[in-house]
Amino acid sequence: MSTIEQPAAVALAALHPPRRYLFGPGPTMVHPRVYEALSKPIVGHLDPYFIEVMHDVQELLKAPYGVSQGATLVISGTGSAGMEAAVANFIDAGAKFAVFANGYFSDRLTEMAKRNGAIVVRFEKSWGETYSDDEARDFIQREKPNVVGFVHAETSTGALQPGRAICEAAHEAGALVIGDCVTSLGGLPVEFDETGIDVAYSCTQKGVSCPPGLSPMAMSQRAMEFLRARKTAPRSWYLDLKLIHDYSTVSHRYHHTAPISMFYALREALMVMAEEGLENRWERHRRCSKAFAKGIEALGLRMHVPERHRIPTLNTVCVPAGVEEGKVRKRLLDGPGIEIAGGFGPLAGKVFRIGVMGPLATEDNVQFFLSEFKKALSAEGYSV
């Protein structure tokens, strides 16, 4: 018998999370209906009701992804698990992987692909820059890769990379395209089919405004064909998309025990989204993005990314000279309970990353944020 007892455990305080305004790059605020869904009684992972829930989620994901031909499915892990699933299933050892490298998440893609044994070639740009159609085509035509990776909405920089030219050039070269849609799904159009992406992954805690824990994915017919034609199993069993697709869509044969409550929550978040209407939702985010940038400029501050390349849901604001960004963030968190994030990598100390997504994307909330932001900046020595 174990001799370890746990008096300290029982003495722990009851769970009582502080109330935060989540203006960071995610997680975002969550609709009360989604919290309610989380607390519904669970059923088994092979229960006919849960199979229906998985099916509903897959259907509900099609519109925000812009998928009609391909398949949607959900990985039982966070957005990074989706990224690893994309890498593990589509970039085999020895494959040539061409990455548009302009931020942290393209670095993560690079790292995962290298660990999987791929040969990675990178088109480097400064964090926050994007690629023109010509640049994208030249790179792909020159490198002739097996797989191309780009980040649609780069959370670390606030820059949006259109994918159409990338996908066209990749398909001409016979390559598949992996698109990181972690920060775009639900907050702005992904246009999966129209863009020509083959494999996309996202998360639940940004544009979808659900708590984190799952990774919704989309696969084109071409990607499905690649999976069917695979001669060897991918290195990851947990993230084996053929097995997961079979469990969730085809045979419903046991693969793993899906996170039931998280699926309830995701279904509800997607219902909330569908009821609002995607066009309305995207327009709301665009409107707030403009109001936000206008307010930032009125404070004498500068946005890091030029207007035409901005992600409407995630803003990077340059830290003004003489201000320590960490202190501003701490002040916002300790005072009004506002969470925002700082930059990292080459942007460490140089930008604030401020999300205006989901329930917080209203004009009132933007004004509330700007007013608190101004106070915190002033208290840290910045004068408007």
Added chain:
Amino acid sequence: MSTIEQPAAVALAALHPPRRYLFGPGPTMVHPRVYEALSKPIVGHLDPYFIEVMHDVQELLKAPYGVSQGATLVISGTGSAGMEAAVANFIDAGAKFAVFANGYFSDRLTEMAKRNGAIVVRFEKSWGETYSDDEARDFIQREKPNVVGFVHAETSTGALQPGRAICEAAHEAGALVIGDCVTSLGGLPVEFDETGIDVAYSCTQKGVSCPPGLSPMAMSQRAMEFLRARKTAPRSWYLDLKLIHDYSTVSHRYHHTAPISMFYALREALMVMAEEGLENRWERHRRCSKAFAKGIEALGLRMHVPERHRIPTLNTVCVPAGVEEGKVRKRLLDGPGIEIAGGFGPLAGKVFRIGVMGPLATEDNVQFFLSEFKKALSAEGYSV
């Protein structure tokens, strides 16, 4: 702009899961306090409050695991993600992995290790059998593996495998030991330190009685040393235990966005467990296991595993001749809403798998189950 609209989506019924009695091998019933925790407002994954929650969870896991020297941490995926983390971090390509193969989950371990490039040697036994100390030692001394794997409580068979002799022999041979504790943690003593396990993984939805979605792990000092000494990164980035340990315990540097709500739920489930007291909880499960087996035998049925090798929380009952197990299960689900599972692999059609865990592990619930089980069996032609 995407042309795909979602009228069907909005027309979906509201989420309204049926009420189930989860007598399967997991997920189990969930305490109301855990559901309440799930619906608490989220904070960010780098918020000081969340760091505290992660810390609390790690501390609360030590007693049920029986860890005092090593580390506990939580993987953001289900039990199978924990299994894959163990394989990816401790069984490198070319390593020799010796598996005690007496059920489905040792097959899954085998599959994962092979995908990771390991040389796997297996000690095969029929599903439901266990290994004596001498058999365990002989196998390890003969094979001289780098890593040994065994399943403490085999969900597919109902058999419990003691680990002490395995661990002693493995350590003498200089091997690390991976112990699958998916069905044991929280329902029976794991005795991680005393047994000498180096790497253990579990899930949240069995003995811990929380919804599925996370994998609590434990690592010995020896395992931590192995990680520190690694010269190459493991193939999986998402499941890289050095990075996860750093995020959750040391620097709190961003690795991935942890599933906040699930951590709230796990903390609460572990609090419920700590308040009951582990000895009380284990004794309650043992008592119910005996009452269950007695009731089963009184129905003229046979348990698949001899009494001394049974998992107290998960029972395998032989399907009586002439009865179709799938029909009995359907009848239980459609009628009183009771979920149980069937066997699979070599035990397909031959056993029922019936969990008596967590909130359902009371004498009253055992009697309720037995009475409904008897009705369903009778309706399918079995006469007591």
